[in-house]
Amino acid sequence: MAEVIFFFAAIGAVAGAVGTVSLRNPFYAVLALVCHLLALAALFLLLRAEFVAAGQVIVYAGAVMVLYVFVVAYVGGTDEPLTASTGATLRFASIVFALALFVELTIALVGTSLSALDSEGAPYVPGFGTPAQVGELFLTRFLLGFEIASLLLLVAAVGAVILARRRAGLADPREISVAEVMRGREITATDAPPESMLEAGGPPQR
Amino acid sequence: LPLIWYLVASALIFSIGAGGVLVRRNPLVILLCIELMLNAANLALVAFSRAHGNMDGQIFALIVMVVAACEVAIGLGLIVAIFRRRLPIDVDELRELQG
Numbered sequence: 001m002a003e004v005i006f007f008f009a010a011i012g013a014v015a016g017a018v019g020t021v022s023l024r025n026p027f028y029a030v031l032a033l034v035c036h037l038l039a040l041a042a043l044f045l046l047l048r049a050e051f052v053a054a055g056q057v058i059v060y061a062g063a064v065m066v067l068y069v070f071v072v073a074y075v076g077g078t079d080e081p082l083t084a085s086t087g088a089t090l091r092f093a094s095i096v097f098a099l100a101l102f103v104e105l106t107i108a109l110v111g112t113s114l115s116a117l118d119s120e121g122a123p124y125v126p127g128f129g130t131p132a133q134v135g136e137l138f139l140t141r142f143l144l145g146f147e148i149a150s151l152l153l154l155v156a157a158v159g160a161v162i163l164a165r166r167r168a169g170l171a172d173p174r175e176i177s178v179a180e181v182m183r184g185r186e187i188t189a190t191d192a193p194p195e196s197m198l199e200a201g202g203p204p205q206r
Numbered sequence: 207l208p209l210i211w212y213l214v215a216s217a218l219i220f221s222i223g224a225g226g227v228l229v230r231r232n233p234l235v236i237l238l239c240i241e242l243m244l245n246a247a248n249l250a251l252v253a254f255s256r257a258h259g260n261m262d263g264q265i266f267a268l269i270v271m272v273v274a275a276c277e278v279a280i281g282l283g284l285i286v287a288i289f290r291r292r293l294p295i296d297v298d299e300l301r302e303l304q305g
Binding site: 125 | 214217219221234237242256257258259261276280283284286287
């Protein structure tokens with residue numbers, strides 16, 4: 001039974017990875033990555049890492065992917081042109097390199113003398129991989145790493161806000177007041193300040 | 207099922223991600239490919255954690271997820287900043303790192 005689940009999950013994970021790399025529209029690439037993450041969570045469950053699997057689904061497939069979808073929607077899913085400026089030779093060389101990397105890694109794995117890799121793993125101890133055990137390790141042995149991780153998240157959040165804030169050089173989008181709407185005066189692109197969101201809307205539609 | 211299968215799957219996903227970083231030119235997709243590589247590393251870590259019956263690998267995998275989330279936040283912030291400046295969202299065009 002475990003073999004069947006493994007192969008389904010592994011095929012799903014690899015297919016999701018291939019879709020992420022090869023799909024032209026970034027929005028579909030994000031969706032393929034979500035499939036990949038869910039299949040990977042199944043693999044984690046097979047390896048008795050329950051908390052990691054749950055964290056994967058909630059944090060990655062939930063939160064991080066929503067962030068991606070928002071940014072793709074904001075930036076606009078610009079399809080890449082079919083004729084790359086880098087040329088087909090470089091693309092071909094990249095694929096050859098990726099294949100060579102996989103062959104090399106597989107040779108290293110198959111040729112290894114680690115005996116644990118040919119077995120099902122260490123005997124299962126009840127409680128392995130549960131949130132209780134993870135929490136205990138985080139608050140005892142890995143307390144320093146835990147605190148540094150929280151600090152890193154804070155720094156990243158502040159940094160992202162500073163990076164994505166509106167610069168002084170660009171005009172703010174014009175605010176539409178309720179009074180103007182009530183007066184029946186429509187705001188058209190002609191009275192929009194340059195480089196504003198209103199101007200980007202194009203000519204007025206009649 | 208021998209654990210080596212998990213490691214081979216991890217190697218395959220890592221290679222696909224590495225190839226994607228080299229082939230694609232949209233920074234959004236390159237970030238996604240980096241996620242793929244980090245996830246492959248996570249799979250290997252959890253597999254080794256299972257092999258030894260030791261939870262340290264799972265803790266490492268969770269920390270990797272935290273770092274990946276930070277990387278996503280900063281990377282997407284950079285992409286939004288690039289978009290605001292009306293620069294092309296293309297790593298081949300963005301060669302100059304001047305403000």
